[in-house]
Amino acid sequence: MAWVGKLLRVNLSEGTCESEPLNMEWAQAYLGQRGLATKYLSEEIDPKVDPLSPENKLIMTTGPLTGTCASTAGRYSVVTKGALTGAIACSNSGGFFGNEMKNAGWDMIIFEGRSPSPVYLMLLDGVARLVDASKHWGTSVWDTEEAIKHDHGDPLIRVASIGVSGEKGVKFACVVNDMHRAAGRSGVGAVMGSKNLKAVAIRGTLGVSVKDPRRFMEATAAAKKVLADNPVTGQGLPAMGTQVLMNVINESGALPTRNHRDVQFEGAGNISAEAMAEVRETDGKKNLVTNAACFGCTIACGRVSEIDRTHFSVAERPEYQIISGGLEYEAAWALGAATGVDDLEALTFANFICNEQGIDPISFGATVGSAMEMFEEGVITTDNTDGIELNFGNAEALCKVAELTGKGEGFGAEIGLGSKLLCEKHGRPELSMSVKGQEFPAYDSRGIQGMGLTYATSNRGACHLRSYTVASEILGIPEKTDPLVADGKAGLVRAFQDATAAVDSTGMCVFTTFAWTLEDFAPQVDAACEGEWTAERLLETGERIWNLERQFNIAAGFTGADDNLPPRLLKDAAKTGPAEGKINSLETMLPEYYEVRGWTPDGIPSNETIARLAL
């Protein structure tokens, strides 16, 4: 029940597809999705392998509630050793693909080895086969998805694929499903490309069942009501999307601007949710066409946008004069504030390209920001950039570089290295705004102290989705803490990390946690899954997952020294806003964090902690 109890093992080197039973003992300890797939990966690969070698494995995994009617229960994750970071990678995506995998009768697909030539996996319920993908190699996500549906004569097939960026090994390439939902971070798409795996196409018709249907319907209905009644999930997110945050974070003095030189962006209003909903003078339309839901989601925060047809980016390009996936907050920040570009239509175009070619807009935008700083300092010139004038604020440059990076061509291949390797290559490693090789998302840790510790200790490199203390520090969820104060943040970060690891293992979306606590998740998981699932057990499961990820990274060669922030955030004080004069106090938070985690002063899980969690 809930779990199908089956995984598909695809050996790409041998061209074989084999069914095997899911390890249900592990499922009880790690739940599913993020937790369970991390357990499989940890057991099956040497953490020291080159992420792009055949020895790395790539796991696509659902959660036990994926495919049920619980709100947002359509999630799947891609778990592997990340190409961008060399750390454990787990990228979570919505859309409809996760449900299709579950309805086809699979909890998980493990890809091993490397195919001698490009292939895609075709999965029709219990029947799996590898299909020649040579005609799709070199084409975009959008074209691949359309062509596979057309070739099989079945518009109901769901596809997850990589763009040209993933084929070319762009370090932050992602896996995109349903045209514009992405397992976005850490370069999981580059790993997929290294295996010559272009796509996974699924049609599932078998159905998903739960342990106690009556109790499940009651629990999910109650939880849906909590979402509907909450001002963030019931009103803010459907109406404004995550972009509701742009002006809020800017006013908090925590909107990283121009590669974190500044903490407030004078153009924030122009790229905000409010701007997306404004009628344009040029064509009388709005950028935002409508909101949209992923599978089973009663929040519907997704943005659907249309670019002004007179805008330079699409005026001569009818193929982009369409209605497609619009800007979420992180993308708008990275493509906009991080690069100093406040042209909403240009950002929307760059976002379309990120979806079309499968690149992570966060790492892409942030890497462009670091390149812009090097350009302005004369470290790189137009000789390096294919002649592009790469100044902060140049919207045309942003659009051109997005297209080059999407295809891994010319200067785009340089940007595709990610900011860490790019800045190191040009002798300016301190200009990479990253942790463990992964670029920061849209919150400056000088203005939101807890996020500094969040980034420094995140197992997949800098990331807001590992412990979103912004909820507490800015929005007051579940209770307000002072964003400028470091005291008490170690415990807060730990609590968010453990709870989020559990949520990411259920099949449901972390955005529900604006309204739900683990007390809302527990009755839903308990009614669906074998075993007894309380909020306490979910939290402990999250802690077990967090420590397992940490152990993977330590075995991969990371140490406490990698739990760090770039010098800019630790030495250069914020220049304006409420955080003016502040740096991030990581130095005081980190030792306390190790202690509350039950780790040694070097950041290694202690023997007692390992024993307590039965790792």
Next chain:
Amino acid sequence: MQKSLSIDPNKCTGCLQCELACSLDNEGVFNPSKSRIKVFNFEGKGRFVPYTCTQCDEAWCAEACPTNAISVDRDTGAKVVSDALCVGCKVCTIACPFGTINYNQSTGKVIKCDLCGGDPECAKACPTEAITYVDANWTGLDRMRASAAVADAAAQA
């Protein structure tokens, strides 16, 4: 009083809760591929459109059925398939002008919306009231009211 499903695509977010509810009620599992109501996502247009049987008074599916397997539920007006009588010939699927009656490979019978006996699960599950179950004579009432408000505002201006 008969009631009808009233569908307003402007309110639909494409979440598929209707398909989940429909399949659970009819199949006992969550299985959108066996749902009697489908939401169509018109990619590139930003439109999500739920669609299902509108329970024609002159039901061509029933007229075409050689075994009289499709009858009228007198309480709800729904055209209902009898699994005992259906032989899976699929003639009804050809006769239906809207494509809302379909063959189910796993049972060898056709499936269509039966209004859940007068309490449709899809309408109850819809989080945005894109699908409602209303007086069959007044499926246009909400739009009529909205239009009246616009006309009145113009008159007052």
